[in-house]
Amino acid sequence: MKLTIQVNEGPYQHQSSDSAYYFAKAALDKGHEIFRIFFYHDGVNNGTRLTTPPQDDRNIVARWSELAQAHDIDMVLCVAAAQRRGIVDDGEAERNGKDATNIAPGFRISGLGQLVEGAIQSDRLVVFGD
Amino acid sequence: MKLTIQVNEGPYQHQSSDSAYYFAKAALDKGHEIFRIFFYHDGVNNGTRLTTPPQDDRNIVARWSELAQAHDIDMVLCVAAAQRRGIVDDGEAERNGKDATNIAPGFRISGLGQLVEGAIQSDRLVVFGD
Amino acid sequence: MSGDTKKFLFINRKAPYGTIYAWESLEVVLIGAAFEQDVSLAFMDDGVYELAKGQDTTGIGMKNFSPTYSALGDYEITRIYVEKESLEERGLTLDDLQHLVWEDEDDDWAERDSIRLVSRAELGTVMAEQDVLFNF
Amino acid sequence: MSGDTKKFLFINRKAPYGTIYAWESLEVVLIGAAFEQDVSLAFMDDGVYELAKGQDTTGIGMKNFSPTYSALGDYEITRIYVEKESLEERGLTLDDLQHLVWEDEDDDWAERDSIRLVSRAELGTVMAEQDVLFNF
Amino acid sequence: MSMLHLVNKSPYENGNLNRASSVMNDGDALLLIEDAVYGAVKAGKASAMLDGCTVSVLGPDLAARGISEDKLADGVNVVDYAGFVELVEANDKVQSWL
Amino acid sequence: MSMLHLVNKSPYENGNLNRASSVMNDGDALLLIEDAVYGAVKAGKASAMLDGCTVSVLGPDLAARGISEDKLADGVNVVDYAGFVELVEANDKVQSWL
Numbered sequence: 125m126k127l128t129i130q131v132n133e134g135p136y137q138h139q140s141s142d143s144a145y146y147f148a149k150a151a152l153d154k155g156h157e158i159f160r161i162f163f164y165h166d167g168v169n170n171g172t173r174l175t176t177p178p179q180d181d182r183n184i185v186a187r188w189s190e191l192a193q194a195h196d197i198d199m200v201l202c203v204a205a206a207q208r209r210g211i212v213d214d215g216e217a218e219r220n221g222k223d224a225t226n227i228a229p230g231f232r233i234s235g236l237g238q239l240v241e242g243a244i245q246s247d248r249l250v251v252f253g254d
Numbered sequence: 255m256k257l258t259i260q261v262n263e264g265p266y267q268h269q270s271s272d273s274a275y276y277f278a279k280a281a282l283d284k285g286h287e288i289f290r291i292f293f294y295h296d297g298v299n300n301g302t303r304l305t306t307p308p309q310d311d312r313n314i315v316a317r318w319s320e321l322a323q324a325h326d327i328d329m330v331l332c333v334a335a336a337q338r339r340g341i342v343d344d345g346e347a348e349r350n351g352k353d354a355t356n357i358a359p360g361f362r363i364s365g366l367g368q369l370v371e372g373a374i375q376s377d378r379l380v381v382f383g384d
Numbered sequence: 385m386s387g388d389t390k391k392f393l394f395i396n397r398k399a400p401y402g403t404i405y406a407w408e409s410l411e412v413v414l415i416g417a418a419f420e421q422d423v424s425l426a427f428m429d430d431g432v433y434e435l436a437k438g439q440d441t442t443g444i445g446m447k448n449f450s451p452t453y454s455a456l457g458d459y460e461i462t463r464i465y466v467e468k469e470s471l472e473e474r475g476l477t478l479d480d481l482q483h484l485v486w487e488d489e490d491d492d493w494a495e496r497d498s499i500r501l502v503s504r505a506e507l508g509t510v511m512a513e514q515d516v517l518f519n520f
Numbered sequence: 521m522s523g524d525t526k527k528f529l530f531i532n533r534k535a536p537y538g539t540i541y542a543w544e545s546l547e548v549v550l551i552g553a554a555f556e557q558d559v560s561l562a563f564m565d566d567g568v569y570e571l572a573k574g575q576d577t578t579g580i581g582m583k584n585f586s587p588t589y590s591a592l593g594d595y596e597i598t599r600i601y602v603e604k605e606s607l608e609e610r611g612l613t614l615d616d617l618q619h620l621v622w623e624d625e626d627d628d629w630a631e632r633d634s635i636r637l638v639s640r641a642e643l644g645t646v647m648a649e650q651d652v653l654f655n656f
Numbered sequence: 657m658s659m660l661h662l663v664n665k666s667p668y669e670n671g672n673l674n675r676a677s678s679v680m681n682d683g684d685a686l687l688l689i690e691d692a693v694y695g696a697v698k699a700g701k702a703s704a705m706l707d708g709c710t711v712s713v714l715g716p717d718l719a720a721r722g723i724s725e726d727k728l729a730d731g732v733n734v735v736d737y738a739g740f741v742e743l744v745e746a747n748d749k750v751q752s753w754l
Numbered sequence: 755m756s757m758l759h760l761v762n763k764s765p766y767e768n769g770n771l772n773r774a775s776s777v778m779n780d781g782d783a784l785l786l787i788e789d790a791v792y793g794a795v796k797a798g799k800a801s802a803m804l805d806g807c808t809v810s811v812l813g814p815d816l817a818a819r820g821i822s823e824d825k826l827a828d829g830v831n832v833v834d835y836a837g838f839v840e841l842v843e844a845n846d847k848v849q850s851w852l
Contacts, residue, residue, distance in 0.1 A: 611797025
């Protein structure tokens with residue numbers, strides 16, 4: 125089964141991001157393919173490398189980055205949502221005159237078409253949110 | 255009347271931040287004093303200078319920064335919440351080994367004691383959230 | 385439509401302005417239209433409020449995105465399902481909603497209503513017939 | 521207590537883990553204890569779930585913060601109101617919750633129950649008597 | 657000591673308005689903002705929850721949602737943000753039902 | 755075409771579980787995750803919403819909240835994340851009631 129997963133909420137405030145992560149991991153463990161993980165709305169906040177969670181808590185962002193790297197998963201932050209929330213890569217920094225970037229490894233910023241394409245190309249779309 | 259205002263949600267996803275802003279402005283217009291605005295939970299995301307909202311939309315972060323400057327308001331981002339969400343000033347960047355900062359002008363990062371002190375020192379605590 | 389076309393239903397269940405979901409959902413719909421899929425929209429629960437007439441956001445400083453719904457016909461979105469029970473519970477009728485239309489090119493561009501008032505049971509059938517459900 | 525002491529009530533209405541409010545509320549309570557105010561806690565609606573016994577978060581990878589509630593007595597928090605109607609609706613009794621105690625220094629450190637089971641009406645009275653309500 | 661009860665969620669999706677209106681004491685006030693303003697529409701089922709309460713509703717939030725004042729339940733008072741501040745001042749404390 | 759209905763909010767605060775259970779077609783499945791698992795507790799009022807539905811509940815979310823399996827309503831099936839994936843595969847599409 126080929127999956128696209130959509131994540132609508134940021135890290136820590138809601139469990140959505142945790143649920144999506146464990147679901148993605150279980151799908152990979154069972155041999156399914158994750159076509160794309162699309163972060164929309166506040167979900168784009170999963171893609172900042174500037175978090176420093178408490179020592180005794182999970183590191184949600186690092187966990188996503190490692191999953192992407194280990195399984196070569198395409199993790200996309202919606203560009204319009206990222207602009208509203210302040211998630212920036214080099215290209216966005218240059219286009220919008222920002223003096224810093226904060227995107228985490230393994231994430232890329234792209235358009236909403238990536239979500240629609242994910243839904244077309246995949247057998248299932250699974251949405252996690254508030 | 256002396257007020258402390260607490261904001262629990264980030265910009266754009268929920269109206270909470272907008273409501274808090276218009277409430278704060280109206281209180282100032284009526285001659286009340288705002289002792290502090292305390293941003294907690296996802297509310298700390300109001301304090302990133304990296305947002306680029308659409309041209310035809312309000313700029314929530316800039317609006318807060320201007321309000322703080324115009325009225326000399328103490329705007330505090332909770333440090334524990336900011337660390338979880340990745341809002342960083344120079345001190346936090348150094349302490350936590352981050353290679354960038356994203357805090358916006360007019361905000362400072364401090365502890366939860368600032369909220370409790372606000373509640374003690376103010377005539378009213380007004381909380382805006384989801 | 386080709387065999388590769390999927391039936392997409394965008395399900396709108398949130399009120400506008402209190403949260404951004406309604407607006408950012410609409411952004412997906414407009415982008416999605418370019419992919420030439422078989423797209424419908426459903427409005428149920430508080431989502432029916434998105435279509436309310438006369439929205440004026442001046443006082444809350446937010447962008448009024450409700451005029452965009454009237455452009456959906458131009459994006460060849462011709463089926464907009466509105467759940468009857470959701471309207472009734474909220475004391476609304478179709479008259480409280482925008483009048484959304486599309487132009488039928490097979491009939492000399494005659495204007496046709498986009499909104500289809502359906503019962504909860506009928507909407508359940510519509511949902512069951514889809515390939516993909518987008519939830520907002 | 522001095523005349524400057526305020527009566528603080530921390531109102532907990534959210535279930536743990538699904539959202540972070542319960543946990544981050546507890547962090548304020550612990551910090552607030554250092555300010556020597558007159559602090560009480562109230563658990564109502566889904567907030568009563570925060571006190572449930574036997575929480576084991578291993579499978580969801582989150583920190584189990586429920587043991588912290590048993591430390592509240594050490595922070596001199598001796599009044600924890602739990603709403604009866606909220607428990608009943610959810611099929612819970614006090615036996616499903618942690619047994620929270622504090623030690624009474626005026627009575628040779630005798631252990632006393634911190635939890636006070638109150639009706640909705642009684643909790644309304646408690647709320648009315650406060651100076652500041654913290655909402656989570 | 658009087659309390660201002662603040663509700664911001666739609667009563668059709670969430671129990672907070674019902675909760676707030678059921679615990680209000682005499683002298684307390686209720687203010688509906690954001691999506692909670694739908695609760696003040698007379699023709700809607702939820703307006704029954706307001707019976708017996710002193711209710712205000714935030715005008716800018718009503719207008720944004722296309723609700724004209726003649727649609728409101730009887731006795732509901734429309735205020736602007738300045739009126740919101742006055743309600744906070746007039747009551748001894750605020751309870752935000754989040 | 756069968757549907758997996760996914761609910762993640764407590765039925766005591768929010769109407770989504772009620773909504774999902776009222777529109778399920780024959781052959782559809784319901785999975786409760788996150789705070790929605792409280793809806794599967796037999797002694798709770800909300801469990802009545804599950805009557806006649808094929809219901810699964812996510813075990814890790816139950817354990818986190820201190821709910822032992824003997825407290826569940828009759829017929830509720832406990833699954834782990836692998837079982838969640840199997841439910842997604844076994845149904846033609848997923849409806850997340852957010």
